[in-house]
Amino acid sequence: MFIVFIGPPGVGKGTQANMLAEKYPMFKISTGDLLREAIREKTTLGERAKSFMERGELVPDALVIELVNEKVSTTSKDINSFIFDGFPRTIEQAKQLDGLLLSKKSSISVAVNFAMDEEERVTRLSGRRMCPKCQRTYHIKFAKPKIDNLCDYCNVDLIQRSDDDEAVIRQRSSVYWEQTRPLLDFYDQRNLLQTIDASRNIDLVFKDLDNFVANLKK
Ligand SMILES: [Zn+2]
Numbered sequence: 200m201f202i203v204f205i206g207p208p209g210v211g212k213g214t215q216a217n218m219l220a221e222k223y224p225m226f227k228i229s230t231g232d233l234l235r236e237a238i239r240e241k242t243t244l245g246e247r248a249k250s251f252m253e254r255g256e257l258v259p260d261a262l263v264i265e266l267v268n269e270k271v272s273t274t275s276k277d278i279n280s281f282i283f284d285g286f287p288r289t290i291e292q293a294k295q296l297d298g299l300l301l302s303k304k305s306s307i308s309v310a311v312n313f314a315m316d317e318e319e320r321v322t323r324l325s326g327r328r329m330c331p332k333c334q335r336t337y338h339i340k341f342a343k344p345k346i347d348n349l350c351d352y353c354n355v356d357l358i359q360r361s362d363d364d365e366a367v368i369r370q371r372s373s374v375y376w377e378q379t380r381p382l383l384d385f386y387d388q389r390n391l392l393q394t395i396d397a398s399r400n401i402d403l404v405f406k407d408l409d410n411f412v413a414n415l416k417k
Contacts (some may be wrong), residue, residue, distance in 0.1 A: 200280040206313030310386035328357035
């Protein structure tokens with residue numbers, strides 16, 4: 200079974216993928232993790248990817264697909280289900296992924312669109328704070344420290360990661376949707392798209408996901 204999770208940062212895709220992978224024999228594939236792992240282990244693909252990144256270029260889709268192929272092919276046979284977390288991002292990647300799965304006599308089972316109001320998402324991301332000493336994370340609205348802007352454990356000032364700056368979030372968001380919105384139609388036309396209201400609490404979102412998976416297993 201191959202499941203695609205679609206949604207920008209901050210909608211909880213990674214958390215939900217981890218929860219599914221804990222409940223079922225499933226493996227979460229995030230291409231960011233795959234790239235970092237391949238580079239760290241200095242594999243042939245990793246070395247090729249690194250050369251693009253060092254030149255400040257995007258890693259080509261074909262190379263990313265090769266990495267995915269390697270992971271799917273070498274993962275234990277007991278785990279025959281995969282969750283693609285935030286991949287594919289473009290129609291071109293989706294087509295290449297379809298080709299790869301077809302060569303394995305398989306296909307995407309469902310594409311889950313994690314829908315969240317944009318303002319809600321910006322609030323969630325831009326409110327995150329981190330302790331520079333112990334790396335604990337807080338949220339100015341949802342997980343406040345006991346004393347404003349101070350780590351409960353280290354008593355040092357919390358910081359905001361540059362990724363969580365509101366202007367950065369909005370800029371990345373417009374790039375993301377420009378590339379990724381056509382993907383929703385792509386999967387919808389194939390009757391594979393399921394939209395989930397990701398603004399609810401984690402357990403309710405997981406219940407919906409779990410239902411999708413249970414139905415697919417029937
Ligand atoms: Zn701390």
